[in-house]
Amino acid sequence: MIQSYKKKYELADAYDTIIIGSGMGSLATAAILSKEGQKVLVLERHYTAGGYTHIFKRRGYEWDVGIHYIGEVGRDKSLTKKIFDYVSDGQLKWADMGDVYDRVVIGDKIYDFPKGAENLKAMLKQEFPSEEVAIDKYFDLVFSAVKAGRTFFMEKALPPLMSKMTGGMMRKDFLKYSRKTTLETIRELTQNEELIKVLTAQYGDYGLPPSKSSFAMHAALVRHYFSGGYFPIGGSSQIVETIDPVIEKAGGTILTNAEVKEIVIEKNRAVGVQMQDGEVFKAPKIISGAGIQTTYQKMIPSELVKKHKLDQQLQKITPSVAHICLYVGLNGSPEELNMPKANYWIYPKEGTHDENVAKFIKDIDNPFPVVYVSFPAAKDPDWSNRYPGKSTVDIITLMPYEEFAEWEGTRWKKRGEDYEAKKEKLSQRLLETLYEREPQMRGKVDMYELSTPLSTKNFVNYEKGEIYGIDHTPDRFELKFLRAHTPIKNLYLTGQDIVTVGVGGALAAGLITAAAITKKNLTNKVLKATY
Numbered sequence: 001m002i003q004s005y006k007k008k009y010e011l012a013d014a015y016d017t018i019i020i021g022s023g024m025g026s027l028a029t030a031a032i033l034s035k036e037g038q039k040v041l042v043l044e045r046h047y048t049a050g051g052y053t054h055i056f057k058r059r060g061y062e063w064d065v066g067i068h069y070i071g072e073v074g075r076d077k078s079l080t081k082k083i084f085d086y087v088s089d090g091q092l093k094w095a096d097m098g099d100v101y102d103r104v105v106i107g108d109k110i111y112d113f114p115k116g117a118e119n120l121k122a123m124l125k126q127e128f129p130s131e132e133v134a135i136d137k138y139f140d141l142v143f144s145a146v147k148a149g150r151t152f153f154m155e156k157a158l159p160p161l162m163s164k165m166t167g168g169m170m171r172k173d174f175l176k177y178s179r180k181t182t183l184e185t186i187r188e189l190t191q192n193e194e195l196i197k198v199l200t201a202q203y204g205d206y207g208l209p210p211s212k213s214s215f216a217m218h219a220a221l222v223r224h225y226f227s228g229g230y231f232p233i234g235g236s237s238q239i240v241e242t243i244d245p246v247i248e249k250a251g252g253t254i255l256t257n258a259e260v261k262e263i264v265i266e267k268n269r270a271v272g273v274q275m276q277d278g279e280v281f282k283a284p285k286i287i288s289g290a291g292i293q294t295t296y297q298k299m300i301p302s303e304l305v306k307k308h309k310l311d312q313q314l315q316k317i318t319p320s321v322a323h324i325c326l327y328v329g330l331n332g333s334p335e336e337l338n339m340p341k342a343n344y345w346i347y348p349k350e351g352t353h354d355e356n357v358a359k360f361i362k363d364i365d366n367p368f369p370v371v372y373v374s375f376p377a378a379k380d381p382d383w384s385n386r387y388p389g390k391s392t393v394d395i396i397t398l399m400p401y402e403e404f405a406e407w408e409g410t411r412w413k414k415r416g417e418d419y420e421a422k423k424e425k426l427s428q429r430l431l432e433t434l435y436e437r438e439p440q441m442r443g444k445v446d447m448y449e450l451s452t453p454l455s456t457k458n459f460v461n462y463e464k465g466e467i468y469g470i471d472h473t474p475d476r477f478e479l480k481f482l483r484a485h486t487p488i489k490n491l492y493l494t495g496q497d498i499v500t501v502g503v504g505g506a507l508a509a510g511l512i513t514a515a516a517i518t519k520k521n522l523t524n525k526v527l528k529a530t531y
């Protein structure tokens, strides 16, 4: 059972590894190390475990925070599915979202993204018949970039000396794709602005519009969903619920309400962590899955940050986008409300994604550059068993942190009337966007609550409310220090910052960090395991 640091809890006499944070990367690392015989202590500052995979409940509803759909888990042989099976002992089950996973709306025009790369290609060719050659080349590039990524990401598990010797070779192919932006790459194939807008319609999944994102990130993301979208049966909480027993079986523990204040470093070696209340836990290996910026800025004494040149690393990275999310509770089951399973990506008719983002950042009274609508209640076949006669919707758009910075330092739920008024105005705009697409939901809304970048900072400890860790620009993929090893002995990183955003990215980071620690190639073991 997951225990709380605030209540009476039981610990093992000693742990082999301490992991800071309980996001997907941390949980995967913990479970894989547990299967290698290690006792792992996972320390999570929030009152609930899971990082962005956590859920929260209000007034008889439940919402997922950072999971709307996962790709590749419908294919038994995919590495993503294999790792999920491995870390949950095959207990985590997935529901298929059906034939269409994303519904892109540009003005009044709708483009449904169907499951299967060939089906998606066919849809695009039907909509853009004069662009057949460009579309074929685009798919080839996506597949090539993803293939080149295999060795690029594997390299991140190598110890520094081996990385110096073989790293260049392993990274080289991928860099051909990552060094160009998404827009540069696609513009070499087509000048059709509507097609570009459709091909890059999922940019919100990695947070940067086409002129700023690396094509390699774009390729990884779109490829991830080619085989459809899936949702955890029983909701996102099933991720931590099914992984916890694997950690506990080996003698490990997950503790919530357990905020690490500082990583204890003696003679240039990480030897433990100090908690906010002064308590110290020691272990031979320390891993942080709390994000590279949070770890280096908040948990390492400043003189050591300088000494190990971590400040120079921090100068090279930029935080990703922040967001607002309207969590809506509705009267009526998903069937009664005729709720779709596919996610909406709703865009203004005019302007490119880049132009619309720039306009919105300048003045948030301009149209939302993107509105993403997800219907978790419709995706989870177990939902109505838990919440009969009710449904939920999440409505998201990006939001500069600065828009809410003036309330920094105020307390959750006590930020004042101006803050609430700003939230209410944004909430109504988001609700109207929902009603335009799904008018039958008007009058059915029972409650709603808007999260802001300050909520993200409060609950997940990302300083600027960033939802995707560090930005996925071409420069990011040049940074060799985004890897499992750190310059401090026995201190390792895991999570989205060392691979890419996404539950799949963080999950892969778990395998990478566990491989770095055990010095074993664990991929074969994971691929061969059956459940």
Ligand SMILES: Cc1cc2nc3c(=O)[nH]c(=O)nc-3n(C[C@H](O)[C@H](O)[C@H](O)COP(=O)(O)OP(=O)(O)OC[C@H]3O[C@@H](n4cnc5c(N)ncnc54)[C@H](O)[C@@H]3O)c2cc1C
Pocket (backbone or CB within 6 Å): 020, 021, 022, 023, 024, 025, 026, 043, 044, 045, 046, 050, 051, 052, 053, 065, 066, 067, 068, 069, 070, 258, 259, 260, 261, 289, 290, 291, 294, 323, 325, 396, 459, 460, 461, 467, 468, 494, 495, 496, 497, 500, 501, 502, 503, 504, 506
């Ligand atoms: C709104 C939103 C929607 C998303 N939708 C999807 C989606 O549909 N599909 C998908 O694949 N991905 C999605 N993602 C991305 C995905 O959720 C993340 O990339 C992934 O979960 C990040 O995992 P992580 O391991 O890096 O850790 P995180 O989830 O970032 O967790 C880090 C943890 O560290 C903890 N921590 C921080 N500081 C401390 C400390 N001092 N002491 C102890 N603990 C600490 C935090 O509380 C947190 O729990 C979404 C993300 C967001 C925000």
